[in-house]
Amino acid sequence: MTELRLGIDIGGTKILGVLCDPADPGAPVAVQRASTPGDVDAVVDALVAVIEALRLRAAELGHTVRGIGLGVPGVVDRSGVLRGAPNLRCAIDQPLRDRIEAAVHAPVLIENDANCALWAEAELGAGRGAADLVMVALGTGIGGAVMIDGRLRIGAHGFAGEPGHMVVERDGVLCPCGRHGCWERYASGAGLAWLAQRAVQHAQESGTGESGRGESGAGESGEMLLRLAGGDPAAIRGEHVTTAADAADPMALEVFEEFARWVAIGIGSIINILDPELVLVGGGLVEHSRHYLHRVGELLPAEVLGAGRHRPTPVVAASLGPMAGAIGAALLAGTEHRLR
Numbered sequence: 001m002t003e004l005r006l007g008i009d010i011g012g013t014k015i016l017g018v019l020c021d022p023a024d025p026g027a028p029v030a031v032q033r034a035s036t037p038g039d040v041d042a043v044v045d046a047l048v049a050v051i052e053a054l055r056l057r058a059a060e061l062g063h064t065v066r067g068i069g070l071g072v073p074g075v076v077d078r079s080g081v082l083r084g085a086p087n088l089r090c091a092i093d094q095p096l097r098d099r100i101e102a103a104v105h106a107p108v109l110i111e112n113d114a115n116c117a118l119w120a121e122a123e124l125g126a127g128r129g130a131a132d133l134v135m136v137a138l139g140t141g142i143g144g145a146v147m148i149d150g151r152l153r154i155g156a157h158g159f160a161g162e163p164g165h166m167v168v169e170r171d172g173v174l175c176p177c178g179r180h181g182c183w184e185r186y187a188s189g190a191g192l193a194w195l196a197q198r199a200v201q202h203a204q205e206s207g208t209g210e211s212g213r214g215e216s217g218a219g220e221s222g223e224m225l226l227r228l229a230g231g232d233p234a235a236i237r238g239e240h241v242t243t244a245a246d247a248a249d250p251m252a253l254e255v256f257e258e259f260a261r262w263v264a265i266g267i268g269s270i271i272n273i274l275d276p277e278l279v280l281v282g283g284g285l286v287e288h289s290r291h292y293l294h295r296v297g298e299l300l301p302a303e304v305l306g307a308g309r310h311r312p313t314p315v316v317a318a319s320l321g322p323m324a325g326a327i328g329a330a331l332l333a334g335t336e337h338r339l340r
């Protein structure tokens, strides 16, 4: 009989639960999925149902569960309460952990999802062996996590490691956080969409002024991106850009060049503050890293103070994929490592 660890990653749309054997946590012995409901009572019910299903599975396999971890998409204060979560607003300020603990009669660790993912990558994935590392998770927004001397740093209030809201353009694009020009408005999936929308609109405007030059090619006019978005530039999404870039569409590749510049600006600032051994890039956009990550590496020296005085800080794709958050939550719950 093994004491398995249970980890859950709750996102804005999906809940992913895993059951891990501490001897080989990278390959979960069971996986349970659910969709994320829209109100907090239903969220608690859904999380409890995922926990109960995985416990049942553990019992069927002849094992027990020790340690339940929950990764959440937002900032968690030192008392374990979610205080900011643009994609899980219904759970903000709610005693999520207490309610789940009462329902499942076991302690539950609650932690920021990027912190969980970084922990898993540091233990098992692309960050293994590093003690000073930073993760930036490029998804709809940008998540982040910081490890110094082998410990996750969560800050005085638990809110540390949110590089997505460092302002990189004072009068820039409005962010859901209320400020303008946050890094995640440019270097996330939403940012990729915005850069593409802007590029296509510019191409359309200049295209009408230069009629008669038809040989510039469909790509440069953004035709493919427009077609994917149903003809409306404002409807271009991040996945349209990745699809077009996979087909070597010139406009999409140009958008990715611009995207790489924004990613490099932010990562350069992070390196200037923390001087990590390694920066891990995770999140949904890591699947498309071939379109930008090598360019980020080329652009980075110009953003980093003292570059050239030491070997360049590697910027590496996270390796555990979409299960990293759930696996990290399981690992954190089952250890005595204190974060706070």
Ligand SMILES: [Zn+2]
Residues within 6 Å of the ligand: 164, 165, 175, 176, 177, 178, 179, 182
């Ligand atoms: Zn912001």
